[in-house]
Amino acid sequence: MQRLKTRAQFQAVLAGATVARTAHFALHRCALDASASGAASLFPSDEVWLGAMVPKRWARRAVTRNAIKRQIYTVSAAPGVALPRAAHVVRLRAGFDRKVFVSASSDALKAAVRAELQQLLARAGRPAAPAPASSARASA
Numbered sequence: 001m002q003r004l005k006t007r008a009q010f011q012a013v014l015a016g017a018t019v020a021r022t023a024h025f026a027l028h029r030c031a032l033d034a035s036a037s038g039a040a041s042l043f044p045s046d047e048v049w050l051g052a053m054v055p056k057r058w059a060r061r062a063v064t065r066n067a068i069k070r071q072i073y074t075v076s077a078a079p080g081v082a083l084p085r086a087a088h089v090v091r092l093r094a095g096f097d098r099k100v101f102v103s104a105s106s107d108a109l110k111a112a113v114r115a116e117l118q119q120l121l122a123r124a125g126r127p128a129a130p131a132p133a134s135s136a137r138a139s140a
Helices: 007-014 062-076 107-125 133-139
Strands: 017-021 025-031 049-053 086-092
Touching: 007 025, 007 049, 007 086, 017 107, 025 107, 049 062, 062 086, 062 107
Parallel strands: 049 086
Antiparallel strands: 017 025, 025 086
């Protein structure tokens, strides 16, 4: 698994589709096909690429931001997780309640982040939901 490093790589992935969401995280994906404008130059190898965005707006303390990023990379590299060959960004989109998680880097916070990331990656691995039955009847 390769890590996203440049601003252009992050911007290219964030311009792609959001494939899964949870209460605190969103997963963005960008295909690595050659038809995408400049994708070949941004992502030189055809592997899984991953980046983590943890804005200061949602995690004020650096200790918390770094702990969340470590959890993102650890959970995504776990043996049971199979991300497709594409570029991905896991983005924190809401803050964890500081009244519940008083410590900046507690075991409880790490466990909550890990559980939600596993849920996010499981949602991303599922195929898209089938079309509603009403539209299927209309076309028949």
